[in-house]
Amino acid sequence: MSVVVPAAQSLPAPLTRMASPRRLLLRRMLRSRSFLIGGGIVVFVALVAIFAPGLAPFDPDRIGAGKRLAAPGAKFLLGTDEFGRDILSRVIFGARYTLYIGLVAVGIGLLCGVVIGATAAYAGGWFGGLLMRTIDLLYTFPDVLIALGLVAFLGPNLTNAMIAVGISAIPYYARVTYGVVLSERQKPYVDAAQVVGAGHLRVVVRHLMPNVLPPMIVVASLGFSAAVLSAAALSFLGLGAQPPTPEWGLMLSTGRNYITRDPWLVIGPGVAIFITVMAFNLFGDGVRDLLDPRQRQRTQ
């Protein structure tokens, strides 16, 4: 349509008043509950992971630190497992594995996904179309299934599980990147940049990147929680981390054998996964709300 309606004919835009965008963003950050709670827990988990050796009361791998399957008490806040190891210490060290797995998996997925999605969106044409058709197709298959298939053939261990989880998420990242880049690429400011003489590299780095990156933070955060869940599921199924690694999914897997007698074996690590995943989900939701206040208004 070449007939353009003068902007904002319908409603006044009192809510988009931008005296100082940075201050406004800060104010919105402080007001967003999802962002604060999610971000807070993420930081907390990260700190726990970093300072695990200082925080953990025991060596997580020390067999016989206490009696086997001791109930929670003053010395062992979460009790001990079937080898007498301190569960709290194992949960604390588990945070390291979880963040590590998440980072590696998201790193693999994001890197490949962004490259594929951005290439398809920027190149366009039959090549981009074909690439995205393939990705769409892979996207219909659940990530767990893809990861499972890969681990089955690569062999079950933590490294392969991370790689498999990362690969299984590529379609997700590629699709989102494709959508984001395509919508940005079609905006007139890209045409305008080309018209003043900007080359492809300049258009991508100077013009597209700053607009594509913020939504990708959301994607990475939500992807992180999915990766943590998938990796824990693989470990739970015995296809990821192998004993005696203090990995939360694996701890649940071994703990379930004692569930009748000693349910705390499955409570600690389970709550840890749950809280961590939720934190990344909240954080991602929160960032999305901050980036798109209109969306926030609508979905609040």
Next chain:
Amino acid sequence: MSAGTPRPALILDGLRKEFPHRRSLFGKAEAPVRAVDDVSFFVQPGETLGLVGESGCGKSTLARLIMRMMAPTSGSVLVDGQRVDTLLPSEVLAYRRKVQMIFQDPYASLNPRIRAGDLIAEPLLIHGLAKGAARAARVRELADQVGLAASSLTRFPHEFSGGQRQRIAIARALAVSPRIVVADEPVSALDVSVRAQVLNLMADLQAERGLSYLFISHDIGTVAYLSQRVAVMYLGAIVEIGPARDVLRRPRHPYTRLLLEAVPVAHPRLKSRRREVLRGEVPSAANIRDACRFAPRCPMATERCHIEVPQPRTLDGDRLVACHFAEDTPDLPKGLAA
């Protein structure tokens, strides 16, 4: 610049752009859409050529072809006698210094994450036109010329009003000192009271710099204000082209006439209740047969119009009209022709 008629700044020669119809596996192959169909005209140095047409007539595609944002199916664009579509990659930058563009929507055509000053500086940087302090000085000078305060240059586009944003876009286009500016609906996204500012600015800059404008708009009033000559486009083709006042006073193509009658004139004394209305709606450009493309809506159409493509003919000395019966087109009703 020898004596006699100067060489046109911009020439379009038989320009054509077809979009292939997407052919699906189970669909029939359809004829391609002729978005721009054999368009030829020129723009003189220092002149404004206004290009008028309704949505979907191909005027924006034409702008994109001139700006090398897409390749023509056939025909060519010539600037300084040089074909634009066959430029080597190394020559494209030089071309961009000659021809610049102003976009329709200043809300979308400025990158929201780049400051105004950096937006204006970007062409200088890309073309290596000024460095360091000289660049900053040049940016301030450009800002001043388009009426932007130097203190506002550190702000982001969304902190400006629509009119100011379009000033940024103009400064950016002028940074490389082009000779030709293609303006695609530069004021239609702006508030009515702000449009005159931008139109006057464009007129002033033209007078100062001897710019040539290709001014594209759906609004005949705006076109008439800025243009020496007017071209009317319908379904991909130019149906009439000539001196602005003549075309608007005494349109020779029935489409031009009906379009002028359809435009509401901003004075109640001139409202013409009994006017002849342009019937129907613009058909799809995919269904053009070898005939006059306006025939299905034309009150004057005869059998000939449905079987023979009217070739542009010279009328009244400097007018080109693509109509078999251009001489028979009735004049505008009294009030309108003024």
Next chain:
Amino acid sequence: MPVATDLLDIQDLTVTFGGGSSRVTALHGVSFDLRKGETLALVGESGSGKSLTALSIMGLLPPEGHVAGGRVMLGSEDLLTQSRRDLVRTRGSRVSMVFQEPMTSLNPVLTVGRQLTEGLEFHRGATRAAAKARALDLLKLVGLTQPERRMRQYPHQLSGGMRQRVMIAMALACEPDLIIADEPTTALDVSIQAQIIDLMLDIKERLGTAILLITHDLGVVAEMADRIAVLYAGHVIEIAESLTLFDTPRHPYTEGLLAAVPRLDVLVAGTTARVRLAELPGSVPSPADRTNGCPFTPRCPIATARCAAEMPPMTPLDAAHSVACWERAP
């Protein structure tokens, strides 16, 4: 003073947006009246509050908006204090509305026929058959060919102009006293715009329906309006008969606005090379810019200190022409 023939009388309508520190007043005591069978144009640019006025009358303000005061009298009832139930009964039957975007204003998953008949069935208790017969008549009235076929079609199968005709038919369904048309031609091409203007003029003549026309396009106003109210930043600043307003505008904003639009007739008639357009400096204020004075002051060529401090009231110059300006109507 409301006269007996008054159909709609709006007094001091004030609308705010948001709450707390971000509360913004979008309409500042808007007053005007509309007589039976009359076309009144509300003219204004972005942020002037013209669409909000329409939505307030219809009780369709978005959730962030609140009517903070005033009255909207339709006949003897105040629409603002009507019960929810009565409001629903008024909408669509006594007052109906045509929106700007015919593309998005029709439900994509319901047939044209369904969308036309449902109002009749609800408001008039018409049977399916009766509603259908009436819908066919309406489609013919708005100049659509093959009405039976149109009834079965979905909006995406119609062109933009046809959709706007359907919108108008829907608005006419229950024979309302008043149609509010919010930028009814803005999204349309010039040739379609002319068709829709003619249709609305024709309908007004044949059915005597009053029209509240909301637009920023002075051309459309000149073609359609009997009287014009000019809005600026949430204030009505001038009201006059159409001819008077175009010939002798009194408010500096109205003057500036009229002078800033390129007039085809003037351009064509002109003998000099180029008429320079008169410019209004500055830009339209945002509703968040608060001032106690006249909001036009920063752009006004004749502003005084008083203008910045105090908003002038609407002052009658004669029986049909009022203006809010300290300098022009002290």
Next chain:
Amino acid sequence: MTRFILRRLFTALITLIISSFLVCMLIHLIPGDPVAMMMAQNSSPTPEQLAAMRHMLGLDLPLWQQYFHYVGRLLTGDMGRSIFGSEPVGKLLLERLPNTFALAFAGLAIAIGFGMPLGFFAAYKKGSWADSALMAFAVAGVSVPNFWLGLMLVLLFSMTLGWLPVAGEDWRSMILPAVTLGVTYMAIIARMTRSAMIEVFSEDFIRTARAKGLPESIVMFRHALRPAMISVVTIIGVVFGYLMGGAVVVENVFSWNGLGRLAIQAINYRDYPLIQGFILLFATIIVVMSVLLDIAYAWLDPRISVQ
């Protein structure tokens, strides 16, 4: 519409071809000699045995021919034999299929049956405490690991309260696994439904319906519901796929005798033909389901079904 369905079936076919190709190639991911790995259970296979196995799997062919060999076998209904127990893979899978289907559809029923109404309710009560509570619950729902949730439910309902059995084959023993499986997707569907409803409510045509003076109930059910449904249906296809993936995990939590449990056993025994068959079967089910849902989608949306 027919054209739409034909086109959809065509892409489904392409999908199946590509997935069968990927599944066929999976075997080359095995580190080292795949045949030797497969026969590692057999204490010391002779070179002849290895060669016979290699030939049976078509692995002695050039790479590009391997796929045709594989598809050729598939088309005759031969998915290979399980290395363990040497039963036909097809038979093993089909035996377990009904159990997995029962679980997956029960989970889907819970997810849709609760998720959509909750989403509608939250959208309708937008901004209320009920909405906030529901959405907090939804975030928890998408964050909770289903294998842990399953354990917790067992702990609570079977061991502590003793209401439901831990394992078994009757419908009562299916309640816990189905709920475990459904909760995550119920949360996803509730969120999607809510935002779809809110999105639709901000559309111009809803304002038109209100301007016509229709009561809110008609606006809601006649004008808003169907467009919102359309966008929810689009995601149910994806949800179903992910739900099938989740079933693999949940089956192992509850020792539910379905495909997922079989798959994990197969992986532990390195029963590669069985794993391949499992993945291919899952892929087929997901593709078929997504075709059906796309047709439902097209049927709901006249912009596709009415030309």
